[in-house]
Amino acid sequence: MGKDVIIACDFSSAADVFKFLDKFEGKKPFVKIGMELFYAEGPEIVKEIKKRGHKIFLDLKLHDIPNTVKKSMAVLSRLDVDMTNLHAAGTKNMMKAAIEGLTREDGSRPILIAVTQLTSTDQESMTNDLLINEPIDKVVMHYAKNAEEAGLDGVVCSPLEAEKVHNLCGKDFVTVTPGVRFADGDIGDQKRVMTPAQAKEIGSDYIVVGRPITAAEDPVAAYERCIAEFVD
Ligand code: C5P
Numbered sequence: 001m002g003k004d005v006i007i008a009c010d011f012s013s014a015a016d017v018f019k020f021l022d023k024f025e026g027k028k029p030f031v032k033i034g035m036e037l038f039y040a041e042g043p044e045i046v047k048e049i050k051k052r053g054h055k056i057f058l059d060l061k062l063h064d065i066p067n068t069v070k071k072s073m074a075v076l077s078r079l080d081v082d083m084t085n086l087h088a089a090g091t092k093n094m095m096k097a098a099i100e101g102l103t104r105e106d107g108s109r110p111i112l113i114a115v116t117q118l119t120s121t122d123q124e125s126m127t128n129d130l131l132i133n134e135p136i137d138k139v140v141m142h143y144a145k146n147a148e149e150a151g152l153d154g155v156v157c158s159p160l161e162a163e164k165v166h167n168l169c170g171k172d173f174v175t176v177t178p179g180v181r182f183a184d185g186d187i188g189d190q191k192r193v194m195t196p197a198q199a200k201e202i203g204s205d206y207i208v209v210g211r212p213i214t215a216a217e218d219p220v221a222a223y224e225r226c227i228a229e230f231v232d
Contacts, residue, residue, distance in 0.1 A: 003200070005226040006030045006057050008178070008210030014041045014048065021052065023219055030055040030082070032208055046079045055082040057176075057208075061115055063087035066097035073101030073112075081110050083176075085156060088114035088143035095150035113154045113176055114147035116140040119191075141168055148173055154205070159194040162204045171203070178208040182225065185212050196229035204230075 009031045011017040017037060031054050037045055038060060050056055058081040062069050069086065076084050086098050095114065102109040116139070117126065123136045132139055144155045144165050154174025157165055162175040181193040188211055199207050209226055216222035 003204075003231050004030050004055075004206050005196070005223065005230055006032050006176070006206050006208045007213050007223065008032045008034065008059075008208050010034055010036060010210050010214065012036050012040050014045055017045070017049070020214060020219065021049070021054070024223070025220075027220070027223075028053045028055075029223055030057065030206075032057040032059050034059045035061075043079055046081060050080055057081070057083040057085075057206075058110075059085055061085055061087055062098065063090045064094070066090075066094045069094050070097040070101035073098045077102045077104055077109060083111040083113065085113045085115060088116050088147050088155070092146050092150045095147060095152055099151050111153045111174065113156055113174060114143065114152050115156050116143040116147075119158060119179070137164075141165070144169055144173075156208075158192055159199040159202055159204050159207070160192055162199070163202050166203055174205045175203070176206045176208060177204040178210075180207045180209045180212065180226075182212055182222075196226045200230045 007029050009017050011020065031049060033046060033056060046056060046058060058076060062072060063086060086095065099112060102112055117136060126132045126136055140161060141164065145168060147155055148169040154176060155165060156176045158179055159177040162177055165175050166173065177199055179190045179193050180196055180199055181187055183195045187193055196207055207230055213219050213222045
């Protein structure tokens with residue numbers, strides 16, 4: 001899998017995202033569209049950004065009964081996205097159904113990755129709210145293995161987990177890692193962070209970078225710095 005920097009376009013309107021992307025002129029960064037933008041603007045925003053020549057990671061984190069996920073994934077696949085995701089907590093059957101739905105007639109399909117445990121879930125909330133009585137690291141790795149066994153391409157994880165995931169599921173199993181910050185930048189609300197260079201070192205396949213690029217004075221320069229540290 002090719003290493004790339006994915007910009008988290010966490011904007012709430014098409015106008016804001018286009019104003020941002022216009023700054024990149026000839027460049028076509030890989031972009032992540034999340035729930036906020038998708039629910040605000042609908043599938044049209046995916047088509048528009050795709051038409052401009054960007055690769056798209058559609059981050060909608062599906063989690064429902066297998067039949068519903070299968071049918072929904074078929075719709076997302078027709079939007080021609082390059083990567084999408086679901087919650088591994090939906091079970092292996094749900095993940096297998098998702099792949100069936102996502103696979104196009106010609107056999108091609110977007111990259112499908114799983115969320116294991118959200119980074120907002122800590123040991124205490126997992127034990128008390130979800131009644132999962134195992135250590136969170138073990139749960140994350142177990143869900144990653146389930147995703148691999150269901151035929152998924154990889155997981156979203158902290159850069160700190162990327163190496164462990166590769167050791168468990170193989171080096172071709174994709175790790176997509178948020179929580180990336182420049183060494184001299186603001187951490188914001190992220191707790192466990194790594195620089196793009198460290199994420200490269202540890203073997204992340206894709207880094208997802210939001211505010212260090214979107215809130216930068218010069219977003220294009222910040223993006224290029226990520227590419228220089230992570231890809232080149
Ligand atoms: O602005 P920032 O670089 O923190 O953005 C990171 C992006 O990655 C956001 O879209 C956030 O929702 C997403 N994300 C995350 N941690 C996860 C999963 C997704 O930060 N565990």
